[in-house]
Amino acid sequence: MFSIGDFARHGQVSVRMLRHYDAVGLLRPAKVDPASGYRFYTAAQLARLNRIVALKELGFTLEQVGRMLDPGPEPGELRGMLALRRAELEQRIAADRSRLTEVEARLRIIEKEGAMPDQDVVIKSLPAVRVAESTGVAAGFEPAAIGPVIRPLFQELWERVTAADIAVAGPAIAYYREQEDGAVAVHACVPVNVEPDAAPGFSIVDLPAQDRVATTIHRGSVDGIGASWQALGRWVEDNGYRTAAPVREVTLEWTPDPAGWVTELQEPIVSR
Numbered sequence: 001m002f003s004i005g006d007f008a009r010h011g012q013v014s015v016r017m018l019r020h021y022d023a024v025g026l027l028r029p030a031k032v033d034p035a036s037g038y039r040f041y042t043a044a045q046l047a048r049l050n051r052i053v054a055l056k057e058l059g060f061t062l063e064q065v066g067r068m069l070d071p072g073p074e075p076g077e078l079r080g081m082l083a084l085r086r087a088e089l090e091q092r093i094a095a096d097r098s099r100l101t102e103v104e105a106r107l108r109i110i111e112k113e114g115a116m117p118d119q120d121v122v123i124k125s126l127p128a129v130r131v132a133e134s135t136g137v138a139a140g141f142e143p144a145a146i147g148p149v150i151r152p153l154f155q156e157l158w159e160r161v162t163a164a165d166i167a168v169a170g171p172a173i174a175y176y177r178e179q180e181d182g183a184v185a186v187h188a189c190v191p192v193n194v195e196p197d198a199a200p201g202f203s204i205v206d207l208p209a210q211d212r213v214a215t216t217i218h219r220g221s222v223d224g225i226g227a228s229w230q231a232l233g234r235w236v237e238d239n240g241y242r243t244a245a246p247v248r249e250v251t252l253e254w255t256p257d258p259a260g261w262v263t264e265l266q267e268p269i270v271s272r
Helices: 004-011 015-023 045-057 062-069 075-111 143-163 222-238
Strands: 039-041 122-126 129-138 173-178 184-191 203-207 210-219 241-243 248-253 262-271
Touching (some): 004 015, 004 039, 015 039, 210 222
Antiparallel strands (some): 173 184, 173 248, 210 262, 241 262, 248 262
């Protein structure tokens, strides 16, 4: 038999927790010394302890755990429940990391407030361009909403264009349109030189020419692209313009490391 301390060490829990499990009737000691009151446990009780801890980590209350323990889930069922819980936790961690990235990007924008803008802005015209396009819908313009939509759109578009044996004729383009309900239509595009016949899984459309477009270059991951967009927006307003049409993001350079990305921001403008 194990003393309560040794059993806690083998079971990787605290002595305090074992005493609590005893008090609520989840895991009674195999033996209690009547003279000293010391608790003793057997190795066989580790199996019950493992189930208690696993079910608790799945989010069940101790009262619910007690009802589930007798006879209790089979090992295969318990593994499935734990795998589901792990997936939920991984999703939560990913969401928290995404929010942290957004907060850090917003803090960098705040830190630059009042400083001289370092964005070089060039006004130019854009010719019409024919693109293969896939579209989706995001809940809003925040990166946490756009990212999970635009990334698979581009992946699927690339695979379908390749499967259709269509050559890509230029850098990838993304643009966005706000919908009446506040959602955002997300457009993932690649330039092509083909007739606008129906294609499997995507459309062939012509993006119109633009006479006057304010452009700037963003270098690095798109996680920090908000600062560049805000700087461009301030430039547009400070120079007496307003936005005339949906803006575009054009990927001039793509590398496996996002730090090497080069994106041109294109904002069509007209005089106010």
